[in-house]
Amino acid sequence: MGGPTNYGMSLQRYNAGDVDGVMELMDPNAQYHDMIYLEPFKGAKEVRRYFDKVTSIVPGDLKFCVEDITDGDPRKVGVKWHVELNGYEFPFSRGASFYEVTEQGQILYGRDLVEPAVKPGSSALLALKLLTPLIRKLGPNANPGKLKELPVKGGLMWAFFAGYMGFVFFSTVLPGPAIWQTPPEVFKEVFYESVDWLARADFFYINNGLTALGISPIPSTTVHPVSLGIFNFVNAWSMMFWPVMLADKKGQAVKQRFPLWFGTQFLTNVFFIPYMAVRQFESKTKPNLAAPGCDPKRLPPYASVLAVVGVIVGVATFFWMPLAHPEYGSIADRWDFFLEACTLNRAFFAFVLDMVLYSVFQSVLLANAPPAYRYTPFFGLAAWLIAPSEVELED
Numbered sequence: 001m002g003g004p005t006n007y008g009m010s011l012q013r014y015n016a017g018d019v020d021g022v023m024e025l026m027d028p029n030a031q032y033h034d035m036i037y038l039e040p041f042k043g044a045k046e047v048r049r050y051f052d053k054v055t056s057i058v059p060g061d062l063k064f065c066v067e068d069i070t071d072g073d074p075r076k077v078g079v080k081w082h083v084e085l086n087g088y089e090f091p092f093s094r095g096a097s098f099y100e101v102t103e104q105g106q107i108l109y110g111r112d113l114v115e116p117a118v119k120p121g122s123s124a125l126l127a128l129k130l131l132t133p134l135i136r137k138l139g140p141n142a143n144p145g146k147l148k149e150l151p152v153k154g155g156l157m158w159a160f161f162a163g164y165m166g167f168v169f170f171s172t173v174l175p176g177p178a179i180w181q182t183p184p185e186v187f188k189e190v191f192y193e194s195v196d197w198l199a200r201a202d203f204f205y206i207n208n209g210l211t212a213l214g215i216s217p218i219p220s221t222t223v224h225p226v227s228l229g230i231f232n233f234v235n236a237w238s239m240m241f242w243p244v245m246l247a248d249k250k251g252q253a254v255k256q257r258f259p260l261w262f263g264t265q266f267l268t269n270v271f272f273i274p275y276m277a278v279r280q281f282e283s284k285t286k287p288n289l290a291a292p293g294c295d296p297k298r299l300p301p302y303a304s305v306l307a308v309v310g311v312i313v314g315v316a317t318f319f320w321m322p323l324a325h326p327e328y329g330s331i332a333d334r335w336d337f338f339l340e341a342c343t344l345n346r347a348f349f350a351f352v353l354d355m356v357l358y359s360v361f362q363s364v365l366l367a368n369a370p371p372a373y374r375y376t377p378f379f380g381l382a383a384w385l386i387a388p389s390e391v392e393l394e395d
Contacts (some may be wrong), residue, residue: 012109015063019051027106035113061085076100092117136339136387154280161273168350227341229321230351236313237358237378238264241272243303243385244365247294250279268354276361293368296388307385314378 023044032047033040041050068080076099094115102108167174228353242261245251254275255262263271282288294382322331342350359377364386366374373384 005042011064011066014051019048019055022051022062023048025105025107027102027104027108030106030108030110032110033112033291035111040111059085062090075103138353147216154160154277157273157277157280159278164269164273168346168353174349179197201325207265224337225324225328226321228350229317229324230348230355232313233317233378234268234351234354234358235265236267236310236317237355238272240306240310240378240381240385241358241361241365243299243306244294244381245275247296247298247303248279248365249293249295250288251275253282253288253292254278255309272361276364291368292364294365299385299388303385303388307382309380310385311379314382327371 010022010025011024026047028044029042030044030047031040031042032050034050041047063084064081065084066079066081070078071075079097079099081095081097081256083090092115095113097110097112099107099111100109101261150296238261241264242258245254245257245261251257257275260271260275260278280288282290328334328337342352343349355377362377362381363374366381373380376383
């Protein structure tokens with residue numbers, strides 16, 4: 001009768017708030033699973049910590065009352081119970097338990113199943129029917145205990161990508177028309193800004209620089225300096241992400257990094273967010289367990305060159321936007337243009353949003369770099385690429 005007897009003794013001590021007495025009946029390797037938690041508590045320390053937490057929160061006048069208990073096995077016991085408050089049954093407090101004891105009479109395993117407060121009724125059977133094909137396909141991975149082994153971060157990033165695409169391209173909340181309502185002149189502007197040297201060689205201000213020197217191999221089509229500045233700044237940032245992708249420890253799981261990076265030069269986060277999602281996956285069903293951050297030893301030898309180009313474009317942008325093409329007015333006029341473009345031009349707003357997201361992604365990719373590199377947008381990344389040997393990696 002070890003099982004029923006020890007369960008009864010532990011229940012009496014538990015109702016009395018005697019956690020020390022309860023633990024005397026527990027095996028050092030005991031496991032206790034309260035089914036409102038995903039995982040069981042393993043070992044005396046975890047079980048003790050759980051009971052201490054319960055007794056510190058649950059009022060002392062709530063008592064567990066046994067309705068029925070099995071007695072056919074000396075080492076195993078099933079129990080039907082409910083909770084009472086001042087002699088009255090507490091709502092939604094019924095439950096059932098299973099306990100197992102060792103040969104020495106100590107509790108080795110316990111599982112408590114509590115009555116749910118929400119009663120789904122027949123809808124639970126419908127949910128079971130609908131979920132069965134998915135569970136059948138997932139197989140062992142459908143076990144909730146394996147959720148922490150699945151690439152949840154990658155799934156969340158794909159969900160974010162879907163939200164980004166819907167928000168930027170199809171939402172009616174953003175300034176300007178949705179993609180299917182975009183007038184031809186907007187596409188023309190994006191074309192002029194994206195097809196860089198093939199259209200007007202104004203990528204990184206190349207054609208404007210040549211024109212200033214009296215060389216005009218390709219006719220220049222003037223774009224507002226604020227608009228062109230934002231475009232070139234974002235593209236310089238995109239360019240500097242390439243060596244980072246090569247040094248990214250998790251990025252080794254992404255087999256097609258170059259096409260994704262190349263796409264960022266034209267459509268930024270339409271391609272970079274998928275990279276941030278795919279890098280979380282080691283395979284189709286397993287998460288990428290590589291350490292976070294970038295390894296400076298994996299940087300290509302030309303990383304510093306790209307960084308220097310990026311810095312030149314970045315610094316040039318800060319002068320270009322307020323000073324280039326005086327016909328576009330004063331600094332105040334250009335600031336007004338920036339604010340107006342953010343509220344009326346969807347493509348312009350998307351580039352500004354991309355800069356915000358790039359700041360976040362930079363901090364993620366440089367996870368093991370000092371804060372000055374991680375959290376200084378654009379220029380922190382450039383500094384890290386120029387002098388990676390100065391970075392002290394964290395363990």
